[in-house]
Amino acid sequence: MEPKRIGRPPEVDAEGVARTAVRMFVERGFSNVTMDDIAHEVGLNRRTLFRYFRSKNELVWGGSAEAVTRLRRELADVPTGVDPFRAAQAAYVRSLVFPDEALEVTRQRLVLIASSDALSAFGAANQELVRRIIATFIADRGDRDVDSLEVAMRSAALVHGGHDALMWWARFGAGPPAALVEQALRIILAPPSVRPA
Amino acid sequence: MEPKRIGRPPEVDAEGVARTAVRMFVERGFSNVTMDDIAHEVGLNRRTLFRYFRSKNELVWGGSAEAVTRLRRELADVPTGVDPFRAAQAAYVRSLVFPDEALEVTRQRLVLIASSDALSAFGAANQELVRRIIATFIADRGDRDVDSLEVAMRSAALVHGGHDALMWWARFGAGPPAALVEQALRIILAPPSVRPA
Numbered sequence: 266m267e268p269k270r271i272g273r274p275p276e277v278d279a280e281g282v283a284r285t286a287v288r289m290f291v292e293r294g295f296s297n298v299t300m301d302d303i304a305h306e307v308g309l310n311r312r313t314l315f316r317y318f319r320s321k322n323e324l325v326w327g328g329s330a331e332a333v334t335r336l337r338r339e340l341a342d343v344p345t346g347v348d349p350f351r352a353a354q355a356a357y358v359r360s361l362v363f364p365d366e367a368l369e370v371t372r373q374r375l376v377l378i379a380s381s382d383a384l385s386a387f388g389a390a391n392q393e394l395v396r397r398i399i400a401t402f403i404a405d406r407g408d409r410d411v412d413s414l415e416v417a418m419r420s421a422a423l424v425h426g427g428h429d430a431l432m433w434w435a436r437f438g439a440g441p442p443a444a445l446v447e448q449a450l451r452i453i454l455a456p457p458s459v460r461p462a
Numbered sequence: 463m464e465p466k467r468i469g470r471p472p473e474v475d476a477e478g479v480a481r482t483a484v485r486m487f488v489e490r491g492f493s494n495v496t497m498d499d500i501a502h503e504v505g506l507n508r509r510t511l512f513r514y515f516r517s518k519n520e521l522v523w524g525g526s527a528e529a530v531t532r533l534r535r536e537l538a539d540v541p542t543g544v545d546p547f548r549a550a551q552a553a554y555v556r557s558l559v560f561p562d563e564a565l566e567v568t569r570q571r572l573v574l575i576a577s578s579d580a581l582s583a584f585g586a587a588n589q590e591l592v593r594r595i596i597a598t599f600i601a602d603r604g605d606r607d608v609d610s611l612e613v614a615m616r617s618a619a620l621v622h623g624g625h626d627a628l629m630w631w632a633r634f635g636a637g638p639p640a641a642l643v644e645q646a647l648r649i650i651l652a653p654p655s656v657r658p659a
Contacts, residue, residue, distance in 0.1 A: 382583035389582060414630060414642075415649055421626040422619065422650035429618040433611060445611075452612055453619035455652050 279317045279327070282307050284370050286324040291373050295321065295381050322387040325374050328367070329391050336360035336395065340402045349406035350419055350457030353399045354450060357423055361431070361443045368441060375435035388428075396424040419457075426453050476514045476524070479504050481567050483521040488570050492518065492578050519584040522571050525564070526588050533557035533592065537599045546603035547616055547654030550596045551647060554620055558628070558640045565638060572632035585625075593621040616654075623650050 286303045300321060304314040318324045339356035343349075363371055378384045400420035404411035411417075430449035434442045483500045497518060501511040515521045536553035540546075560568055575581045597617035601608035608614075627646035631639045 382586070385586060386579035386583050389579070412634065414634075414646060417630050418623070418626060418646045418650050422623055425622045425626065426615070426619055429615060429622065433614050437609065437611075449611060449615045451652075453615050453652055455648075455650055 277309065277313065277317055282317065283324050283327040287370055287373050287377065290325065290377050295377055295384065322384060325377055325384055326387060326391060328371060328374065332360050333395060336398060348457050349403045353403055354423055357399065357427060358443055358447045361446055363441065371442065372435045375431055379432055392424050392428060396420045399423060422454055423450070426450055474506065474510065474514055479514065480521050480524040484567055484570050484574065487522065487574050492574055492581065519581060522574055522581055523584060523588060525568060525571065529557050530592060533595060545654050546600045550600055551620055554596065554624060555640055555644045558643055560638065568639065569632045572628055576629055589621050589625060593617045596620060619651055623647055
């Protein structure tokens, strides 16, 4: 049995820490707030904060890891035999359903991201991960090459269109974002069924 | 009459300088080449190089300013009475027509951009400029709000889809990029005419 550690930190409410950090970034500007400032504000020591969030970027993009997990689960649940483009689009939209109490911090996160090149670059890597997950699903289910023009373009249009719709929602939207993203994607994307399989 | 300056530099072939810089970035890595290295390689002094290109980013993104100029001209030439979405899409594709001798350096530029967060961030600002030009054209010609969901989403889908198509072309495409971008946009974008004006 391991000896009990002295001074072990209490359970950390990671989502609460991220929410506080986002509020500080909005109030003071992303580049003007340090990890030390955040640790001080939430009453954690620096090392504990870094155990949960390796960077300020992760504090802002925190919600995206859960969205990726939801997307993987949604895609795994798609029955065989359905149109993979249509199924991927529906699964992607469902992965953007946030709890009501997270809406305001989600909006603040998106506004922050739009205002910072560093945050956008961090997010671009995340978008490429999501695009790759979707492209792989479509390629596997549709028996196509993951790097074919159609699979590459449709997966990119879905993810980049979704990001654009979230940004529009953050500026102008009311209510939850998923419904708005669905509406926006219907406006821009060619329906999958118009093309032969 | 002003006195003749001594040691006045000869006319500079800006496009040739950019081409050399892109080749150096590809060979040695973008972050490993300095403006001084480039000045030395092309036989210019540092100040002269900076007069033409304020940063390494500008050396890579050099072609984009001309594409923006072509886009503005194409849009100005669109006759009244045509569908503004369709006209914007056609004008955007025409703005991507490069001279044959620029194809290889265009491809290298795009590969570099994909490999560097700093270059991508620099390019995102350029894409937003292009998107804004297109959204303003559609809003003016279609009597709509430039920030409406439809205008914002369609202009973003066009520009981001075009960028994705150029990136696909840089990796896999043969021949000139404009035709590939046109084909890719036909795959992903809902035709404008399916929606009421």
